[in-house]
Amino acid sequence: MKKTQITIDIELDENHVPERMTWNAEDGGVEKQETKATMISVWDDETKEALRIDLWTKDMPVDQMKMFLHQILISMGNTYERATGEEDVAFWLEQMAEEFAQRAAIKM
Known part of the structure; x- marks a missing residue:
């Protein structure tokens, strides 16, 4: 059996608040990729x-946090459809993501 790892390294300030994060994914060729x-x-x-x-x-x-959350909502719909085949619920999630974008005043 093959194993792989995805890791996240987090540098914290004196109050334990993340200051810097990097992630690694062996099989994806990602090494010390910075993320916020x-x-x-x-x-x-x-x-x-x-x-x-x-x-x-x-x-x-x-x-950017608003955009991040918007994209997560969209990907949830995609994942839901792949996992269940229920296109109608996936479409509803997509519509909810678009309503979120409007309410959050996300500039795309």
């Missing part, structure tokens, strides 16, 4: 709940 935000979700099969880690650096611009 990450959202990681894993499924706990025993408790039947999603566990999350949401981190962003203190210099992450608010407008």
